Amino acid sequence: MTTDRELLDSLAHLVDDLDPTPETLAAKAQRALRERTDAAAMRLLSDSVRGAPPGMRGRGGTRTLTFTDLDLRLDHVTGGLHATGLVRAGTGTLAVARWPGGQVTAAIDPAGWFHVERLPFGPVRFVLRGAGRDHATPWFVA
Protein backbone atom coordinates (compact mmCIF):
# COMPACT_ATOMS: atom_id res chain seq x y z
CA MET A 1 0.00 0.00 0.00
CA THR A 2 1.41 3.35 -1.02
CA THR A 3 0.06 6.63 0.28
CA ASP A 4 -0.41 9.58 -2.06
CA ARG A 5 2.52 11.38 -0.43
CA GLU A 6 4.81 8.37 -0.81
CA LEU A 7 3.82 8.05 -4.44
CA LEU A 8 4.49 11.75 -5.06
CA ASP A 9 7.83 11.53 -3.24
CA SER A 10 8.80 8.61 -5.48
CA LEU A 11 7.78 10.65 -8.48
CA ALA A 12 9.91 13.59 -7.30
CA HIS A 13 12.97 11.35 -6.94
CA LEU A 14 12.37 9.75 -10.32
CA VAL A 15 11.89 13.08 -12.10
CA ASP A 16 15.07 14.38 -10.48
CA ASP A 17 16.92 11.37 -11.90
CA LEU A 18 15.40 11.29 -15.38
CA ASP A 19 14.68 14.96 -16.05
CA PRO A 20 17.03 16.88 -13.77
CA THR A 21 17.22 20.65 -13.75
CA PRO A 22 20.17 21.56 -16.02
CA GLU A 23 23.14 22.84 -14.06
CA THR A 24 23.48 25.79 -16.41
CA LEU A 25 19.96 26.89 -15.59
CA ALA A 26 20.76 27.94 -12.04
CA ALA A 27 23.76 29.92 -13.26
CA LYS A 28 21.62 31.72 -15.83
CA ALA A 29 18.97 32.40 -13.19
CA GLN A 30 21.59 33.85 -10.87
CA ARG A 31 22.68 36.31 -13.54
CA ALA A 32 19.11 37.58 -13.98
CA LEU A 33 19.50 40.00 -11.07
CA ARG A 34 22.11 41.93 -13.06
CA GLU A 35 19.73 42.43 -15.98
CA ARG A 36 17.44 44.73 -14.00
CA THR A 37 16.71 48.23 -15.19
CA ASP A 38 15.08 51.24 -13.58
CA ALA A 39 13.20 52.05 -16.77
CA ALA A 40 9.50 52.79 -16.74
CA ALA A 41 7.53 49.65 -17.50
CA MET A 42 5.60 49.33 -20.76
CA ARG A 43 2.63 47.01 -20.34
CA LEU A 44 1.83 44.25 -22.82
CA LEU A 45 -1.60 44.97 -24.29
CA SER A 46 -1.84 42.21 -26.87
CA ASP A 47 0.17 39.35 -28.38
CA SER A 48 -0.94 37.71 -31.61
CA VAL A 49 0.35 34.35 -30.38
CA ARG A 50 -1.98 34.39 -27.40
CA GLY A 51 -4.97 35.49 -29.39
CA ALA A 52 -4.45 33.46 -32.55
CA PRO A 53 -7.32 31.19 -33.57
CA PRO A 54 -6.64 27.47 -33.99
CA GLY A 55 -4.82 26.70 -37.20
CA MET A 56 -3.09 30.08 -37.31
CA ARG A 57 -0.19 29.19 -35.06
CA GLY A 58 3.24 27.74 -35.50
CA ARG A 59 6.76 28.49 -36.61
CA GLY A 60 7.52 30.57 -39.62
CA GLY A 61 4.82 33.18 -39.16
CA THR A 62 4.74 36.74 -38.03
CA ARG A 63 4.12 37.71 -34.43
CA THR A 64 2.82 41.10 -33.43
CA LEU A 65 2.90 42.50 -29.92
CA THR A 66 1.40 45.75 -28.68
CA PHE A 67 2.83 47.49 -25.64
CA THR A 68 1.69 50.77 -24.15
CA ASP A 69 4.27 52.79 -26.10
CA LEU A 70 5.36 50.36 -28.79
CA ASP A 71 3.95 48.23 -31.58
CA LEU A 72 6.30 45.36 -32.42
CA ARG A 73 6.40 42.90 -35.30
CA LEU A 74 8.69 39.85 -35.28
CA ASP A 75 9.35 37.98 -38.53
CA HIS A 76 11.29 34.75 -38.83
CA VAL A 77 14.41 35.15 -40.94
CA THR A 78 17.43 32.94 -41.44
CA GLY A 79 19.34 32.81 -38.21
CA GLY A 80 16.84 34.57 -35.99
CA LEU A 81 14.15 37.22 -36.04
CA HIS A 82 13.69 40.56 -37.75
CA ALA A 83 12.06 43.09 -35.45
CA THR A 84 10.13 46.09 -36.74
CA GLY A 85 8.96 48.61 -34.16
CA LEU A 86 6.71 51.65 -34.20
CA VAL A 87 7.18 53.87 -31.19
CA ARG A 88 4.62 56.31 -29.81
CA ALA A 89 5.67 59.89 -30.49
CA GLY A 90 8.16 61.31 -28.01
CA THR A 91 8.97 58.04 -26.26
CA GLY A 92 12.54 57.72 -27.48
CA THR A 93 15.17 58.18 -30.15
CA LEU A 94 16.95 54.85 -29.70
CA ALA A 95 15.55 51.33 -29.39
CA VAL A 96 17.66 48.73 -27.60
CA ALA A 97 16.88 45.05 -28.06
CA ARG A 98 18.29 43.22 -25.04
CA TRP A 99 18.77 39.57 -24.30
CA PRO A 100 20.71 37.96 -21.45
CA GLY A 101 24.31 38.90 -22.01
CA GLY A 102 23.84 40.98 -25.15
CA GLN A 103 22.06 43.83 -26.85
CA VAL A 104 21.82 45.75 -30.11
CA THR A 105 20.81 49.38 -30.56
CA ALA A 106 18.81 50.84 -33.46
CA ALA A 107 17.91 54.44 -34.23
CA ILE A 108 14.26 55.43 -34.20
CA ASP A 109 13.42 57.49 -37.29
CA PRO A 110 11.34 60.71 -37.13
CA ALA A 111 8.17 58.77 -37.93
CA GLY A 112 8.80 56.43 -34.99
CA TRP A 113 10.03 53.33 -36.85
CA PHE A 114 13.04 51.16 -36.08
CA HIS A 115 14.41 47.83 -37.32
CA VAL A 116 16.56 45.20 -35.61
CA GLU A 117 18.14 42.44 -37.69
CA ARG A 118 18.82 38.91 -36.56
CA LEU A 119 17.42 39.09 -33.08
CA PRO A 120 18.22 35.77 -31.35
CA PHE A 121 15.48 33.38 -30.23
CA GLY A 122 14.90 33.21 -26.50
CA PRO A 123 14.22 35.77 -23.75
CA VAL A 124 14.26 39.36 -25.02
CA ARG A 125 13.05 42.81 -24.07
CA PHE A 126 13.03 46.21 -25.78
CA VAL A 127 14.16 49.43 -24.11
CA LEU A 128 13.36 52.85 -25.59
CA ARG A 129 15.82 55.62 -24.84
CA GLY A 130 15.35 59.34 -25.28
CA ALA A 131 15.79 62.57 -23.39
CA GLY A 132 13.82 61.41 -20.36
CA ARG A 133 13.46 58.16 -18.52
CA ASP A 134 13.94 54.89 -20.40
CA HIS A 135 10.88 52.78 -21.15
CA ALA A 136 11.15 48.98 -21.18
CA THR A 137 8.91 46.10 -22.22
CA PRO A 138 8.62 43.05 -19.98
CA TRP A 139 10.85 40.08 -20.79
CA PHE A 140 9.25 37.57 -23.14
CA VAL A 141 10.40 34.52 -25.10
CA ALA A 142 10.85 35.39 -28.76
Added chain:
Amino acid sequence: MQDRTNTELLTRAQAGDEAAWDEIVRRYVRLVWAVPRSHRLSPDDAADVCQATWLALAENLHRIRRPDRLGAWLVTTSRRETLTVLRLRGREEPVDLWEQPDDGPSPEEVALAGDAGPGLWRAYVTLTDRCREILRLAAFAPELSFTQVAEAVGVPVNSLGATRGRCLAVLRRRIGVEVAR
Protein backbone atom coordinates in the same frame (compact mmCIF):
# COMPACT_ATOMS: atom_id res chain seq x y z
CA MET B 1 20.97 32.51 3.84
CA GLN B 2 19.15 29.20 4.06
CA ASP B 3 17.38 30.17 7.27
CA ARG B 4 16.09 33.46 5.86
CA THR B 5 12.40 33.90 5.09
CA ASN B 6 11.20 34.74 1.61
CA THR B 7 10.36 38.24 2.86
CA GLU B 8 13.94 38.81 3.98
CA LEU B 9 15.41 37.33 0.83
CA LEU B 10 13.20 39.42 -1.47
CA THR B 11 14.04 42.60 0.43
CA ARG B 12 17.77 41.88 0.28
CA ALA B 13 17.66 40.85 -3.37
CA GLN B 14 15.81 44.01 -4.25
CA ALA B 15 18.69 45.94 -2.70
CA GLY B 16 21.12 44.04 -4.91
CA ASP B 17 22.22 41.30 -2.50
CA GLU B 18 23.28 38.51 -4.86
CA ALA B 19 23.60 35.94 -2.07
CA ALA B 20 19.94 36.47 -1.22
CA TRP B 21 18.98 36.18 -4.88
CA ASP B 22 21.02 32.99 -5.23
CA GLU B 23 19.15 31.49 -2.29
CA ILE B 24 15.81 32.31 -3.93
CA VAL B 25 17.04 30.60 -7.09
CA ARG B 26 18.24 27.59 -5.11
CA ARG B 27 14.85 27.20 -3.45
CA TYR B 28 12.74 27.41 -6.56
CA VAL B 29 14.85 26.50 -9.61
CA ARG B 30 13.53 22.93 -9.63
CA LEU B 31 9.92 24.10 -9.36
CA VAL B 32 10.27 26.60 -12.20
CA TRP B 33 11.87 23.93 -14.41
CA ALA B 34 8.99 21.57 -13.66
CA VAL B 35 6.36 23.77 -15.29
CA PRO B 36 7.52 23.84 -18.94
CA ARG B 37 8.80 20.28 -18.76
CA SER B 38 5.45 18.99 -17.51
CA HIS B 39 4.01 20.54 -20.68
CA ARG B 40 6.56 18.58 -22.73
CA LEU B 41 8.49 21.60 -23.93
CA SER B 42 11.92 20.65 -25.24
CA PRO B 43 14.86 21.24 -22.90
CA ASP B 44 15.94 24.28 -24.95
CA ASP B 45 12.46 25.85 -24.95
CA ALA B 46 12.02 25.00 -21.28
CA ALA B 47 15.32 26.69 -20.48
CA ASP B 48 14.15 29.84 -22.32
CA VAL B 49 10.91 29.85 -20.34
CA CYS B 50 12.79 29.44 -17.08
CA GLN B 51 15.22 32.21 -17.89
CA ALA B 52 12.38 34.57 -18.83
CA THR B 53 10.66 33.69 -15.54
CA TRP B 54 13.73 34.54 -13.47
CA LEU B 55 14.28 37.76 -15.43
CA ALA B 56 10.65 38.70 -14.75
CA LEU B 57 11.08 38.05 -11.04
CA ALA B 58 14.26 40.12 -10.87
CA GLU B 59 12.39 42.98 -12.52
CA ASN B 60 9.37 42.64 -10.25
CA LEU B 61 10.95 42.03 -6.87
CA HIS B 62 9.30 45.15 -5.48
CA ARG B 63 5.89 44.01 -6.68
CA ILE B 64 5.76 40.70 -4.77
CA ARG B 65 3.11 41.56 -2.19
CA ARG B 66 2.86 38.07 -0.69
CA PRO B 67 6.34 36.60 -0.20
CA ASP B 68 4.78 33.46 1.24
CA ARG B 69 3.24 32.90 -2.20
CA LEU B 70 6.44 33.35 -4.17
CA GLY B 71 6.34 29.75 -5.38
CA ALA B 72 2.84 30.23 -6.78
CA TRP B 73 3.91 33.52 -8.45
CA LEU B 74 6.80 31.74 -10.16
CA VAL B 75 4.58 28.87 -11.30
CA THR B 76 1.98 31.28 -12.68
CA THR B 77 4.61 33.32 -14.54
CA SER B 78 6.36 30.25 -15.89
CA ARG B 79 3.08 28.69 -16.97
CA ARG B 80 1.97 31.81 -18.85
CA GLU B 81 5.24 31.86 -20.81
CA THR B 82 5.04 28.09 -21.32
CA LEU B 83 1.60 28.37 -22.93
CA THR B 84 2.85 31.17 -25.19
CA VAL B 85 5.81 29.07 -26.34
CA LEU B 86 3.52 26.08 -26.90
CA ARG B 87 1.49 28.24 -29.26
CA LEU B 88 4.64 29.57 -30.91
CA ARG B 89 5.61 25.97 -31.62
CA GLY B 90 2.20 25.21 -33.03
CA ARG B 91 0.85 23.19 -30.14
CA GLU B 92 -2.46 23.54 -28.37
CA GLU B 93 -2.93 24.31 -24.70
CA PRO B 94 -3.52 21.37 -22.37
CA VAL B 95 -6.99 19.90 -22.24
CA ASP B 96 -8.72 17.67 -19.76
CA LEU B 97 -8.46 14.14 -21.06
CA TRP B 98 -8.40 11.29 -18.63
CA GLU B 99 -7.45 8.57 -21.00
CA GLN B 100 -4.09 8.12 -22.61
CA PRO B 101 -3.31 10.94 -25.04
CA ASP B 102 -2.07 10.28 -28.53
CA ASP B 103 1.39 11.64 -27.80
CA GLY B 104 2.64 8.97 -25.43
CA PRO B 105 6.19 8.62 -24.18
CA SER B 106 8.86 9.28 -26.72
CA PRO B 107 11.41 6.55 -27.48
CA GLU B 108 13.90 8.71 -25.58
CA GLU B 109 11.68 8.78 -22.50
CA VAL B 110 11.13 5.04 -22.57
CA ALA B 111 14.84 4.44 -23.00
CA LEU B 112 15.62 6.80 -20.16
CA ALA B 113 13.23 4.98 -17.88
CA GLY B 114 15.14 1.74 -18.41
CA ASP B 115 15.05 -0.41 -15.35
CA ALA B 116 15.25 2.50 -12.92
CA GLY B 117 11.54 3.05 -12.57
CA PRO B 118 9.76 1.62 -15.54
CA GLY B 119 6.31 1.44 -14.03
CA LEU B 120 6.07 4.86 -12.45
CA TRP B 121 7.92 6.78 -15.15
CA ARG B 122 6.11 5.14 -18.04
CA ALA B 123 2.82 5.77 -16.33
CA TYR B 124 3.71 9.39 -15.60
CA VAL B 125 4.78 10.28 -19.13
CA THR B 126 1.49 8.98 -20.54
CA LEU B 127 -0.58 11.36 -18.41
CA THR B 128 -2.11 14.51 -19.84
CA ASP B 129 -0.17 17.76 -19.59
CA ARG B 130 -2.54 18.97 -16.90
CA CYS B 131 -2.09 15.86 -14.77
CA ARG B 132 1.66 15.94 -15.21
CA GLU B 133 1.71 19.58 -14.14
CA ILE B 134 -0.51 19.11 -11.09
CA LEU B 135 1.33 16.01 -9.90
CA ARG B 136 4.77 17.52 -10.51
CA LEU B 137 3.80 20.60 -8.50
CA ALA B 138 2.40 18.38 -5.75
CA ALA B 139 5.60 16.35 -5.77
CA PHE B 140 8.04 19.26 -5.79
CA ALA B 141 6.14 21.90 -3.85
CA PRO B 142 3.91 20.28 -1.25
CA GLU B 143 3.91 23.60 0.61
CA LEU B 144 1.70 25.16 -2.07
CA SER B 145 -1.91 25.32 -0.95
CA PHE B 146 -4.77 24.01 -3.08
CA THR B 147 -5.71 27.62 -3.78
CA GLN B 148 -2.21 28.48 -4.96
CA VAL B 149 -1.94 25.42 -7.18
CA ALA B 150 -5.42 26.02 -8.58
CA GLU B 151 -4.61 29.63 -9.44
CA ALA B 152 -1.26 28.64 -10.92
CA VAL B 153 -2.59 25.93 -13.23
CA GLY B 154 -5.89 27.59 -14.08
CA VAL B 155 -8.22 25.09 -12.42
CA PRO B 156 -11.18 26.17 -10.25
CA VAL B 157 -10.08 25.73 -6.65
CA ASN B 158 -13.17 23.73 -5.77
CA SER B 159 -12.35 21.15 -8.44
CA LEU B 160 -8.61 20.84 -7.88
CA GLY B 161 -8.95 18.15 -5.23
CA ALA B 162 -11.06 15.99 -7.51
CA THR B 163 -8.79 16.68 -10.46
CA ARG B 164 -5.69 15.76 -8.52
CA GLY B 165 -7.43 12.66 -7.23
CA ARG B 166 -8.31 11.57 -10.76
CA CYS B 167 -4.73 12.15 -11.89
CA LEU B 168 -3.40 10.01 -9.05
CA ALA B 169 -5.98 7.33 -9.77
CA VAL B 170 -4.98 7.20 -13.43
CA LEU B 171 -1.32 7.09 -12.41
CA ARG B 172 -1.94 4.24 -10.00
CA ARG B 173 -4.00 2.33 -12.51
CA ARG B 174 -1.27 2.61 -15.07
CA ILE B 175 1.50 1.47 -12.77
CA GLY B 176 -0.64 -1.30 -11.40
CA VAL B 177 -0.56 -0.05 -7.84
CA GLU B 178 -3.63 -0.76 -5.81
CA VAL B 179 -5.23 2.39 -4.52
CA ALA B 180 -4.35 2.77 -0.85
CA ARG B 181 -7.49 4.07 0.70
